[in-house]
Amino acid sequence: MQPRYIQLSNNIKEQIFSGIYNDGDMLPSENELSQLHGITRVTVRQALNELVKNGYIEKRKGKGSFVCQKHKSLGLLSFKGFSDVLAHTDIKVKTKMIVKPELRTWDDTFFYKLSKAEKLSGYIYFERVRHADDEPVMLEKTYIPNLNLPRFCSRPFVQDSFFKTLQQNYGIEILNVQQDIRAREASKKMAVFLGITPGKPIIHMYRKYTTNRNELFIYGSLYCNTEKYFISSNFT
């Protein structure tokens, strides 16, 4: 049995996912929520604070609590043109699946250390290319140990988002990301994918995501073309 504030927090989270509350909408006030669910306002506040912490809502004193869909999403990188490092211009980002999710077995060389359970389970692999204003900017390889993720390969992604799929279909949240970054020269293969000259500098990063599910980590390997765009990220 989960504590009531977690229940309420999940409850509201689902309502946000399902579209009952949209970006910018105001939630019922804390007093209303406490009456609705028959719990104290203190507990309601605890639930709302969870949502704030995870970036689902935003509170404004004297006004209310508002849904902010843009959650300070961990792991999501955005791109910015050099000319406007400062301004938040709208670059259109598209994602193209290059290799659809499929089950594979680990080979001996992997960039992070794996547990026995992970090694035995094999992994779900997929590969995507991101485009910013129709230019390829990033190749992302994802590795998910195949631990209790039924139908992952056969079902489509939720709103084309890997993280939303994890959240909504499996209740998996990303808690933490370890990131190991280096600059390197583009290999011929990467140069083709990213539309640049071989030997030019690209960014290569390894990532290890910690999840709320015990023993489940997700791994990524990302190659970025930064000739025209910065990779931008926000840490809070």
Add this chain to the structure above:
Amino acid sequence: MQPRYIQLSNNIKEQIFSGIYNDGDMLPSENELSQLHGITRVTVRQALNELVKNGYIEKRKGKGSFVCQKHKSLGLLSFKGFSDVLAHTDIKVKTKMIVKPELRTWDDTFFYKLSKAEKLSGYIYFERVRHADDEPVMLEKTYIPNLNLPRFCSRPFVQDSFFKTLQQNYGIEILNVQQDIRAREASKKMAVFLGITPGKPIIHMYRKYTTNRNELFIYGSLYCNTEKYFISSNFT
């Protein structure tokens, strides 16, 4: 007048800074703190949660609250500075001040947009090179708008750490970091500083730190040699 939970939180924070509580020490229990300060346990918990959020302490159910100044795996490392990022490895990190803190006036080209107040104030500039196992790996340029930071240029850093200096001497905490990253070829000057061949890939990143002081941002420009070391960061 600040709320009591902030007062208590600051109070404990100072005790950690001043060495009354050291890394790993247990704080008085919540009941003791509430009696000591004549406030409710709810309020004490609120204060402690602030400290947890900012990575000063760690709570263990059934045991107590413990000081963790050396944030092990706990978040926010990415903007705690280079030495913290690598703190849990065996790599020895040294920092060398290349240009000591000095007052400068902005020129026209700066990578982030500045407010009028920032432009008028000028900035404190300093430049450091980081070494990992005696090899240069990063050149960091720091720009701080000169807004009410008395004696910054004349006083030495606290424990050689810029961020600790901000916290302890000025009560400034970093709330958020925006990071804009690209890979590029090393210029001749950078190649010399970083001990590599000109033209080899290096990482260049711009950073904008948001602080708890209204209108105060801190800016950085970092050049990294990643031939032998990854840049590692953890974020939560």
Add this chain to the structure above:
DNA sequence: GAGTGGTCTAGACCACCTG
């Protein structure tokens, strides 16, 4: 002035940890 979130009190019971 009515509604909102922010702070705070004075209790209570629970699960967890240790001696």
Add this chain to the structure above:
DNA sequence: AGGTGGTCTAGACCACTCG
């Protein structure tokens, strides 16, 4: 068994926002 943090109740007053 006794102490610790985790959860929760049923109230209260405040500062802020908006009509």
